[in-house]
Amino acid sequence: MNQVRIGVIGAGRISHVMAQAHSHVPESKLQGVFDVVRASSEHLASKYDIPHVFDSYEAMLASEEIDAVLVCTPTFLHEQIVIDAANAGKHIFCQKPMALTLEQCERMNEAATRNGVILQVGFMIRFTPPFVEVKERLDSGEIGDIIAIRSAVFGWEPTADWFYDPTQGGGILIDTIIHTFDLYRWYAGEVETIYADGGAYVFEGARKHGTPDNIMCSLKFKNGAMGSIYGSWSSGYGDKTLEIYGTKGSFFIDLMEAQGGRAFIKKNNENPSSAEGWNNLGVLWKFGYQQEARHFTHSILGRVGPSATGSDAVEAQKLAVLADRSMRSSQPLKV
Ligand SMILES: NC(=O)c1ccc[n+]([C@@H]2O[C@H](COP(=O)([O-])OP(=O)(O)OC[C@H]3O[C@@H](n4cnc5c(N)ncnc54)[C@H](O)[C@@H]3O)[C@@H](O)[C@H]2O)c1
Structure with missing residues (x-):
């Protein structure tokens, strides 16, 4: 693999920052998006040339065209999506905070470890x-x-x-x-x-x-x-x-x-x-999110820890x- 095909789950405010950051990483390819509000999915897809708008995140996780997901939904939804993504064998970038409670975070971390997928959290x-x-x-x-x-x-x-x-x-x-x-x-x-x-x-x-x-x-x-x-x-x-x-x-x-x-x-x-x-x-905007995106993609490609x-x-x-x-x-x- 020399390019990571990425699906975005939740197409609100931070997803635009993430999509912009990944558009600067040549090894990242924004491949799909899902938001419960279809217009939000379509807006992100048209702005960043994302070919697939999915009807559910489960459909995205079942797709062989997706290697990794960016979880950009409201925080209380992170746990289930991350655990489902880990069980589907997808690498995961989860926006911070990982979840609301310590127990939720531990379950998510455990699911990623058990499935051998990368779980990076949005500490840009x-x-x-x-x-x-x-x-x-x-x-x-x-x-x-x-x-x-x-x-x-x-x-x-x-x-x-x-x-x-x-x-x-x-x-x-x-x-x-x-x-x-x-x-x-x-x-x-x-x-x-x-x-x-x-x-x-x-x-x-x-x-x-x-x-x-x-x-x-x-x-x-x-x-x-x-x-x-x-x-x-x-x-x-x-x-x-x-x-x-x-x-x-x-x-x-x-x-x-x-x-x-x-x-x-x-x-x-x-x-x-x-x-x-x-x-x-403008360091955070110029470098922080881009380096974070690059690190996520490069860790999936095995170039960095x-x-x-x-x-x-x-x-x-x-x-x-x-x-x-x-x-x-x-x-x-x-x-
Ligand atoms: N790292 C950072 O600097 C940073 C900055 C802002 C927000 N965040 C985090 O990112 C996450 C999202 O925040 P935001 O400001 O983008 O929120 P937002 O409300 O702007 O966007 C959330 C999006 O998720 C969608 N959504 C809701 N339920 C969904 C579901 N079940 N499946 C798919 N999509 C669903 C909403 O329709 C909305 O478009 C939060 O966890 C927040 O704390 C991180």
Whole structure:
């Protein structure tokens, strides 16, 4: 196989981002689409030259013309579709959050493992510069041991009521901060304790469903590092900042204003730290989703190992679920 034939399940907002990203990957071929709203399928199909509009996702999974699927439906529908896709022997890219509960995530991960198919979850920040280079430089020991990691995460106001609903979208912790939990694990390893606070400060949807629209979260990692996250759905724009302080230097990423970042490395005691940096306008859109799409396709072709796996998503889910429990009980919790 030198080209992966891909079927898109759910043709809403994120499917267009995914289709656009895969159109830049020569080894990907968008082959089919299914959405319960036929007009949405047809719109995506005509925009991205997708030859087949299926009548059901089951028909897509039964097709020999499909090697892999992109699951882009609302979150509460991910579990069944992913398990059915795994049982049909299709490789799977599942949008984040993988599901709503830890048990669902584990069942999905287990189904992919049992069927020997790739399951990649939509943690595109792992593929976005300068987050990728920060990972490489952290692993090379350039800033020593991590002391603290801090992030402000701004998500757009939800486009539909189901995002607030714990039984459909999960609210901000599970829907949006899951990216940061995954990123923190990737950078600083496993978490030991977590404490979260939050509330429905702005949106009626959050109030109605009893989920927060703004959260603050404190973490302690097993390696002793400290972490904090402020997450908001009400800031009016979507992006993030990240600061990592190490024993020998620090990294700053600002996708809010600078669309770039800076590294300060202590070379030695005589030379004060000089700043060097990255500057990439629109990094997430230009690189993150495309690299993520490329990685998924190339891992199916056996060119790279799996990344942002179902197991990673299970671990991130644990943190989101515990943060929610901590927020509701006002107790720090052990992972
Ligand atoms: N990685 C990211 O940056 C990112 C960004 C946005 C959304 N997401 C995730 O992507 C998923 C979809 O979000 P969205 O914003 O695109 O939602 P959306 O509401 O815009 O699109 C969902 C689509 O799924 C379709 N659908 C509903 N039930 C279906 C079914 N049974 N079978 C097939 N199609 C069905 C709907 O008709 C709709 O077109 C969610 O899990 C969300 O959290 C990820």
